[in-house]
Amino acid sequence: xxxxxxxxxxxxxxxxxxxxxxxxxxxxxxxxxxxxxxxxxxxxxxxxxxxxxxxxxxxxxxxxxxxxxxxxxxxxxxxxxxxxxxxxxxxxxxxxxxxxxxxxxxxxxxxxxxxxxxxxxxxxxxxxxxxxxxxxxxxxxxxxxxxxxxxxxxxxxxxxxxxxxxxxxxxxxxxxxxxxxxxxxxxxxxxxxxxxxxxxxxxxxxxxxxxxxxxxxxxxxxxxxxxxxxxxxxxxxxxxxxxxxxxxxxxxxxxxxxxxxxxxxxxxxxxxxxxxxxxxxxxxxxxxxxx
Numbered sequence: 001x002x003x004x005x006x007x008x009x010x011x012x013x014x015x016x017x018x019x020x021x022x023x024x025x026x027x028x029x030x031x032x033x034x035x036x037x038x039x040x041x042x043x044x045x046x047x048x049x050x051x052x053x054x055x056x057x058x059x060x061x062x063x064x065x066x067x068x069x070x071x072x073x074x075x076x077x078x079x080x081x082x083x084x085x086x087x088x089x090x091x092x093x094x095x096x097x098x099x100x101x102x103x104x105x106x107x108x109x110x111x112x113x114x115x116x117x118x119x120x121x122x123x124x125x126x127x128x129x130x131x132x133x134x135x136x137x138x139x140x141x142x143x144x145x146x147x148x149x150x151x152x153x154x155x156x157x158x159x160x161x162x163x164x165x166x167x168x169x170x171x172x173x174x175x176x177x178x179x180x181x182x183x184x185x186x187x188x189x190x191x192x193x194x195x196x197x198x199x200x201x202x203x204x205x206x207x208x209x210x211x212x213x214x215x216x217x218x219x220x221x222x223x224x225x226x227x228x229x230x231x232x233x234x235x236x237x238x239x240x241x242x243x244x245x246x247x248x249x250x251x252x253x254x255x256x257x258x259x260x261x262x263x264x265x266x267x268x269x270x271x272x273x274x275x276x277x278x279x280x281x282x283x284x285x286x287x288x289x290x291x
Contacts (some may be wrong), residue, residue: 012084019076036194037075044156044201053208053221053262057153067157069278074160074167082167086175106184119182121192121244129178129241129248131170136238136258141169143285149228150274150281152267154221156201163282199244208262220244226256228266 021027022034029035049059081263108116146161151158177183186192202209203224211218217241227240239256242249249255275281 007087008084011087011262012080015080015083031190033190033193034076036190037071037197040194040198040201041071041156043196044205044207047202048155048206051207053206057155057206061153061155063151063153063194063276064157066153066276066278067151067155067161069158070162071160073278074162078164078167080123082171083154084256085265086171107288111182113186113188116182117186117188117192120178120186120189121195121250123177123181124174124192125196125245126241127174128170128243129245131173132241132243133238133254135166135169136241137256142237145270146268146274147284149268150268150271150276151204151228152271154206154225154228154266155206156205159197159200159204163285165285182291196244210260216250217245217247219244221259222260223249223255225262225264225266226258228268230265230269 018027019034022032025032025035027034111119113141135141144165147163148158148161148166151161199219203219203221205221209220210222211220215223219240223240223242223246226236229239232239233256236256239254240246240249242252246255275284
């Protein structure tokens, strides 16, 4: 019988090999997150080049390469260790007789595929919206979320500039919510995840998209720019928390779009002394006295 250490190390090694297989095209396109992310990034970057919203902003904007590092680190490298940890926890739950479907309110077989995928998408997005609110509301979480808000020029790759601790918070809440409602991810979850990457990239991109009447459902670059605004409405600790959907912000009255010029200053008070490199940003939040 494998020990917990062996389970962890074998899982990490297997995940690392799988990530490499994605890079060398040894994983089918409908499961290949590496090339899915890369192609979406190039396409949205092309939109920024051809249809720039802030025309004075450089194609290789401030911190472009730093955000590229974050993008691949958070989406792939950090996931290797995180996957090992979650597989370890899953093994522990299995020994207690708890599986992913133990608490499910809906049986997968009882729902049409489209309904199962829709519920999964809405559930994931709401949990992320709610977690995003917590990241702004509580100072000890905001210390980590500051990494994302340290962006001073918006571009598609800023989407995935975030502190690795956010994965530690987001992942359990999303997994628990899915377990309680529908048990497990649908087999077609790849397409949902890729869609959310596309919307997230567009929300941070230097392009002006509002989606017309769909702006009350889909998040957009104009709305999300004000989420990053340096000056927030009086008494507020944040606005426009939507990830893929703006729907939750309109429902819970956290929407805020005073104008759409795209010239608003972004960042937060004290960002001028915030670390500017990958290592120090990821150590930020653990030291005493930091706010």
